Amino acid sequence: MSDATVVTMDKEHRLLNDGAVAVQGDAIVAVDTTAFIREHFVAGKIVDARGGLLLPGLINAHTHMGMSLLRGLAEDQSLSDWLNKYIFPAESRNVTPEFVKWSTQLSLLEMFRGGTTTVADMYYFEDTVAQTAKEAGMRGVLGETIIAFPAPDNKTLAAALQYTEQFLNHWKNDPLITPAVAPHSIYTCPEQILMDSAALARRYHAPILIHMAEAPFEIELSRHQHGQSTVQYLDRIGLLGPDVVGAHCIWVDQADIRTLASHGVGCSYNPSSNMKTAAGLMPAVDMLAANVAVGIGTDGAASNNNQDMFEEMDLAAKLQKFGHMDPTVLPAEQVVAMATITGARALHLDSEIGSLEVGKKADMIVIDTSAPHATPMYDVYAEIVYALKAEDVRTTIIGGRLVMEDRTMLTLDEKTILRKAAEYKEQIQASIKRKN
Known part of the structure; x- marks a missing residue:
């Protein structure tokens, strides 16, 4: 070069x-x-x-590559309605290993074109995600999602933990793929599932990826069920640590920020997705000031609707300036760091990338x-x-x-990927019509 x-x-x-x-x-x-x-x-x-x-290369600190084929399926909804009324049902009818393979390729195509070279991902059939990413040449921290209800890849908790353990064994020490455990959130995982997931990850020295303090309904749930914020609850049950990457981390106060910093938790700031679902504005400026490693993520294309890190960098800066009513906060140089070296630190990979x-x-x-x-x-x-x-x-x-x-894809067949995406659109629409 x-x-x-x-x-x-x-x-x-x-x-x-x-x-x-x-x-x-x-x-x-x-x-x-x-x-x-x-x-x-x-x-x-x-x-x-x-x-x-x-x-x-840019580091996308949080996304769901397997969801790109659901791009635009459900729009202008609250996060809770978007998930429970549209996305979870559509996934149950359509998501298979083959679906995930083509969806991941579509995501990779977009990411390579936009300069992303490392991605933190959470989804189902994550072994398929890993194989697809590896073949294309993407570096990834890839987490198998564990969730309380029957998922497309595993119908029981026992099956999910067994699948995840096999996934961790399969990809350990790979030069590109870092396998991770991804308990979805406190609102989809009871305490025992969270603890079992963390124990499995730590037995294999694997990262833990989790949606954390993502929306007002989650904080209300946590305070009602546990008498604490999401962060303080996860701290109490022993989940937080220097191996954790928390997605969103919007609804955190100063005590929560100190807790995240003390445990070395990395966090991802997802401005487009958080704006679109009206989930809130992450206090990124305060978190960075407290030495919390905050990276930037696109979130999945089903909620964003793209995986464009340049757009996210632009919005990351402008939203903080608007939120603080101060044009000097989060200057451009710091934002570039968040998309590169600070993002690497958030994923606990800053010694490598x-x-x-x-x-x-x-x-x-x-x-x-x-x-x-x-x-x-x-x-x-x-x-x-x-x-x-x-x-x-x-x-x-x-x-x-x-x-x-020179804008020519070398490891992905762009025409075939786009053709398959069009075919899946017809399948997904037909499945929704049949259900209705």
């Missing part, structure tokens, strides 16, 4: 004009000027990034800055957050492997 403005996101947030990155295998071996790299390394392949930005540094994985993207909406450029970070778009991503590399080059 050469001849670019390199946005390292290292501890100093160094910017290198006319910079380059040398890669050997799946790792970065040098980050320096183009002249230095050309003098000291012999390249088997040179990716010309001339006139563009070269930065760490999130910045362009020697020894880290070669997860990188090249962004074109020649479009009218990107010209002129005075501040790199402001350009990334407020001006650039997903379609400006030119090349996407994960672990040293090109998955998209």
Whole structure:
């Protein structure tokens, strides 16, 4: 990778004009000027990034890739109605391993085009999600969802725990896939399920992914049933720890934030989804100030309705500014960090990804800055957050492997994926009509 403005996101947030990155295998071996790299390394392949930005791949800290085929199915609903009246029934009628495979490919196609190189995912048939992601070249923290009622992949808790244990064994020590356990939430998992899920994860030293303090109805439920907030309840039962990633974390007060920080819990900020379902505004500024690692996530395409991290970065900043009535909060540079190195920290992977540094994985993207909406450029970070778009991503590399080059997909069959998505639309609509 050469001849670019390199946005390292290292501890100093160094910017290198006319910079380059040398890669050997799946790792970065040098980050320096183009002249230095050309003098000291012999390249088997040179990716010309001339006139563009070269930065760490974006990290989507929370989504559901298997739900992309449900995009637009139910709109303008409260979160509770959206889940219980539309999504859960549609999933029970349609979700199979084959459905999840094609839905995941559709998600990956969108993510590669938008510069996402790592994703934290929760869904059913997560072994299928992992296999699909692995074949395409995506890096992922992938959690098998455990839920109280019969799910598309497992009809009982015993079956779900057995499936999840097999999933953890299958993917342990994989260079791309980090298998995780994903108890859905406190409002779909009784206490024993939460504790059993956490125990299984910790037996295998696996991450725990969970929806946390997501909506007003959840907080009301927690206070009514447990006499505590969601965070304090999860703390009391021993679920919180430095292996946990909490999705949403909207309805948290200062005591909750201190608890999250003390346990090293990572959190994901999902502005589009939270706006659309009127779930609330995450106190991201306060959480970051308390040293809680907050990444940015799209949530699933069924509730967003896309998986565009550039859109999420833009909204992440503007919502906090509007919420605080202060244009200085959450500046662009901090938002870029949330989508890269801080997001890596939220997923507990910052020793491996999130910045362009020697020894880290070669997860990188090249962004074109020649479009009218990107010209002129005075501040790199402001350009990334407020001006650039997903379609400006030119090349996407994960672990040293090109998955998209010059906007051409290299590991996914785009035409077939889009054709299958159209076919599934007909199937899903027919299933809903039959039920009604």
